[in-house]
Amino acid sequence: MAGPVIAVAAVFLSGSASAQTSDHPTDWVQEKYGWREVFSGVDAANDQWLAYSGMTFALRSADIYSDGWRLRVGGGYGRYSYDSAPSHTNCGVAVQNDICGEEGRTAQRFEVAHSYAEVLLGYYLQLGQLTAKAFAGASMSSQHHLKRDPNNDDDGTEFGVKGALELWLTLDSDSWSSLDLSYSTARNESAARWRSGWRLLPALSIGPELRYDKNIETGNNAWNGRAGLFTRYEWSGGEISLAGGGLWRVDDWSTAAPSAYGNVNVLFQY
16 A cells, blocks of 8 residues: 555655755765655554555755654555444344344454555654654545445545654663654544663663554544553664554453554664
8 A cells, every 4th residue: 555655755756855965965975864764564463463664755854863844655554353243123022032132143253454545744853852753644544344244334435634743752871762643534543652762782672662542443432552562673774673562442441352462663764
């Protein structure tokens, strides 16, 4: 899903990048970091998985770590499954018709394909020890049942607007904290992730993470929560992070459907 979008954006921006290179060829050769950042990852839990990728371009900035405008394109594809018992509309007197009782309603397994895409314009700002990135733009979210569920009619593609805020705070030479927030009107999707990292080595961090996810499918008073640990290894021009822990569906602060989860994410700058 994201591949064609990223390719088109890269071609569109290549002219601007070439112009900057020709204007200041020496500056660009001496820069430690490039003006592009590409990321990709896989997220998996019980009965669900998602593969995603994206790319961020520095617009008229010296590199990806200089203050200035950013353009981000990305997307992903995944699937999730759930159990649902069929409903009966013509039951008559329930006590006289066993098919309308719970014993007559065998749950069925349904699988849903989900995809999304987004194009966001943002700004990167360094404020002392705090790095802030804010984005806004267009988003698309689509889902399709591989087998029709009579109790669920939310299939289709929705378009909307999305906003995102990403904060990174360097606490000291050995620790840092980050907070990522986002909301999209397409399927009413919202997400938040907090991490706190401690550097075992200058390039290796470990620490806890918490995550919140909600969309139109989770219901009004329900959301998905995660609690786990991550490790992050960084080098000049890239990083890789691994995370894992427990996932729960939270409905009115009561937890259900526990599952383990895992995530791997790779990022390169060039």
